[in-house]
Amino acid sequence: AQSVTQPDIHITVSEGASLELRCNYSYGATPYLFWYVQSPGQGLQLLLKYFSGDTLVQGIKGFEAEFKRSQSSFNLRKPSVHWSDAAEYFCAVGPVGNRDDKIIFGKGTRLHILP
Amino acid sequence: DGGITQSPKYLFRKEGQNVTLSCEQNLNHDAMYWYRQDPGQGLRLIYYSQIVNDFQKGDIAEGYSVSREKKESFPLTVTSAQKNPTAFYLCASSATGNTEAFFGQGTRLTVV
Numbered sequence: 001a002q003s004v005t006q007p008d009i010h011i012t013v014s015e016g017a018s019l020e021l022r023c024n025y026s027y028g029a030t031p032y033l034f035w036y037v038q039s040p041g042q043g044l045q046l047l048l049k050y051f052s053g054d055t056l057v058q059g060i061k062g063f064e065a066e067f068k069r070s071q072s073s074f075n076l077r078k079p080s081v082h083w084s085d086a087a088e089y090f091c092a093v094g095p096v097g098n099r100d101d102k103i104i105f106g107k108g109t110r111l112h113i114l115p
Numbered sequence: 116d117g118g119i120t121q122s123p124k125y126l127f128r129k130e131g132q133n134v135t136l137s138c139e140q141n142l143n144h145d146a147m148y149w150y151r152q153d154p155g156q157g158l159r160l161i162y163y164s165q166i167v168n169d170f171q172k173g174d175i176a177e178g179y180s181v182s183r184e185k186k187e188s189f190p191l192t193v194t195s196a197q198k199n200p201t202a203f204y205l206c207a208s209s210a211t212g213n214t215e216a217f218f219g220q221g222t223r224l225t226v227v
Binding site: 034041042090092102 | 119121148150155156157158160163171173203205207209215216217218219220221223
């Protein structure tokens with residue numbers, strides 16, 4: 001069965017520091033992977049996605065993620081965070097087009113930014 | 116502009132009453148989803164539909180019902196059987212195949 005694990009519930013970094021949010025997945029075939037961001041009381045916004053091809057994908061707001069098949073990981077990175085990046089981040093996998101397939105989300109990582 | 120509209124943004128109901136949350140999309144997406152979000156629990160799937168007139172239970176379907184009579188609409192009814200209905204509800208849609216989901220802005224339901 002598909003699953004997504006985000007090991008860190010909370011992450012705190014200083015403004016201007018680099019960021020890496022971890023995501024591990026379990027899937028029987030080549031996965032389709034996503035990172036979303038959610039501000040308080042809002043819906044989720046897609047940051048980036050990986051379907052195939054180049055394993056380093058660029059997204060919006062200066063974020064990037066790297067797909068590593070050998071480690072079953074899809075970690076999100078940003079070289080220098082801004083106070084406006086404080087939010088909750090969700091990693092997701094799927095669907096693959098079968099009738100019963102659905103998008104599976106991790107439990108999220110809340111990012112706190114220190115001034 | 117294309118997108119997903121959830122209404123209302125805030126909803127209050129008395130315990131024991133059924134309530135229906137609206138979700139409309141004009142993206143021409145075949146698949147639609149309902150998620151429940153509680154603090155610290157991420158997104159939990161309630162129901163999803165890959166095509167009109169068909170839907171499947173998600174992980175926490177008990178106490179909820181849905182219909183998919185039109186491609187653009189996927190309303191969620193929270194019934195009196197749902198033991199703890201106060202939560203933030205998110206609707207999403209996606210095209211068929213391997214594509215991302217687009218989310219509405221959510222409805223915060225408070226049952227008193």
